[in-house]
Amino acid sequence: MTKLAHSAEDRAPLSEGFLRFMAALRTASLPVSPADSLDALKAARQLGFANRQLLRTGLSCILAKSEQERGVFEEVFDRFFAPPQTDVAADDNASAHDLPPINSSLESPLGQMLMAGDSVALTQQMVLAGRQQKVEQIEFFTQKGLYARRILEAMGLLSMEQNLDSLAPSEQALLRERLAVLRGRVQDYVEQQFLTHADSTGRRLRESLLRQVKLSNADARTIEQMQPVIERMARRLRTLYRHSRRKQKGRLDVPATLRANNGLDGLPFHLRWRYRHRKRAHLFVICDLSGSMRRSVKFMLMLLYALQLVLPKIRSFGFVDRLNETTDLFDGEPFEQAMQKMIERCSGGSTDYARSLADFENLCGNDLTSRSTLIILGDGRNNYANPENQRLARLYRRCRRLIWLNPESRYLWFSGDSAMRDYLPYCHQANTCSTLDQLERFADRLLAAHYSA
Amino acid sequence: MTTQDELATLRQKLGDQNYICDERIAVTLYLARSLDKPVFIEGPPGVGKTQLARSCAAALELPLIRLQCYEGLDETRALYEWKYGKQLLYTQMMKSSVDRILRHTDTLEEGLSRLHAQGDVFFSKPFLEPRPLLQSLESAAGCVLLIDEIDRADEAFEALLLEVLSDFQVSIPEIGTVRAVHKPMVFLTSNNVREMSDALKRRCLHLHIPFPDARLEAAIVRVHLPTIHDSLLTSLVAFIQQLRTLDLKKQPSVSETLDWARALILLGAEALDRQQVSDTLHIILKYQQDIERVTDELPSIHQRSLADTQALFG
């Protein structure tokens, strides 16, 4: 290659897509210099875009300068060049979210796709609309709604809505329900695009933002930034409720006070209180550890264990196809390690809620009392197996409160292989819990309930 | 020729030099050539970092110039040095011509200025001893420059290297600037004894060579020892792979696998037998502590590696 050819290449305009990729790498805090981008562009031209694997390998040796940077690079590369996740449950295949097709006389193409329940086609349309609306230029988290609306409109939302009156009321209701599902997906998509493309300086680091990002959309770097937020949350809640614990002091313990002040001529200088000795209640936490759930579980447990001082004793359980108790792992070991071991201990097979609930019942059905709170953290995706909700019903009657936390939005609870509709009647409380904000709100309510009881 | 073809050819050529190379290595070498950038190779000891540079030189039919780094390595060893001995010898031998120049001078000043008028004859090319870095710049047809184990050299040396690698030229005050005729293809290897500076890494392409997986390792052994028995090869590699999952003081590297395979072949082994393993453990494990640990667990490790052989090579 002659020097002349080199410089001619250098002068060719950098493609816009390529520049955006470089920006995405910088956003993920890889220090990509202008010289690096030029090298990368040259390399990309030589390697071509057809063979993604080759391109990924080639660019990584230019742009990542250590194994750790390579990890970051590959994550951004995959995010950037792969089709977007279509759903919070990233590891489920797309067709699991297909809805039963319903014939309809609707003219709008969007309406037809919704009625046909074709999630692959909808995703394609969404990505096309996203490109058209330049969603990758999103700058602020607050623009999420705006972009989501524009994308939906580009997909033909308005004309579909005008069309809606021609449908029977039952069909209308169904369509609205499915539209809600789609709306959620579009918002996820915009959020992922924001995390990939938006500039990192200052904006991305803001705590208020970190609290609102869905855990399932966050990349590794964002996740890292979230950990201190959890710690701050825990500190706030601890101070808040340690205070209320003191209020429960109870009556003056006269004999103990006399004993303590023996040397003081009987002047009661050190007061001794008789504490209300309650039998210690337990908090049972059952965690779905299938791939899509791990992040939510991790943050949830991280917060609960950070609150250990002000909460009843926690017993934790993990399951995929079978359930195991993991309480011992969190005794003294650093949290990260314990979490890792928990995943190792409980990994296997495909998710089986029914069997895991049965395991739980065998293991500690008898320990559940009217003081126990049972928290289940799961997406309820049961691979279309029989949910056997009578098992949950029995647990429900035994304990004081049964709380189900699901990282999926409520409108997804009734789609695909979700067993939520069967379990819902046997929960005292069921919430979506997919962001740090929601997690904090939940913990707050849990503590409040504990101290008012 | 398309890029894909060129990559295939490169792999082929390295293969001819008995170096088994995966796609990552091939792409990195290819880009190093087309972008004229040094390659910074990291990885545990004995995974073939040095060998890669050697084989690459052979494959490209370029001379290899090697600079082995160590603590205290300095310019005079790495870049150039004046040939003091030769300078001294020549001044002695040329005493009479010096006398002639200095004839009829009365003062010291006058003599010195006459000498200066002769130019720096003793600080010219013939008295210069080029060391590897300078040699690589001067090589007429290009070369492969291997800067081995850079992590052993001090930081001061790193700074010098940075200078040389950024412009591929050095300035020698007495002579002037020497510019590379052909930019050499440069490899730097590191065992991560210490973290290298960002500036240096940023100038290079990054290549991490991990321990090879079972298939690659078997291919490497096979290429070095073509006569090895199939069942010995697979069970031996499975055993080594099994050892690498243990928490040992020093994990066995490819060189140790090769040494072990050689020894077992000499012993006439056709498969891996537990007694033989236990007798030859010292070839693959360098610490007594590791040897004891593995000896204790030998039956179960052996068992697992037998089971793995099926899964790995099945």
Ligand SMILES: Nc1ncnc2c1ncn2[C@@H]1O[C@H](COP(=O)(O)OP(=O)(O)OP(=O)(O)O)[C@@H](O)[C@H]1O
């Ligand atoms: N991919 C490969 N193909 C062929 N031979 C290989 C390969 N990888 C390693 N080897 C062999 O492994 C042995 C060790 O290689 P080498 O000495 O280059 O390792 P190294 O990484 O430089 O080690 P150190 O860090 O100790 O210097 C050599 O005999 C080499 O031939």
Ligand SMILES: [Mg+2]
């Ligand atoms: Mg070496």
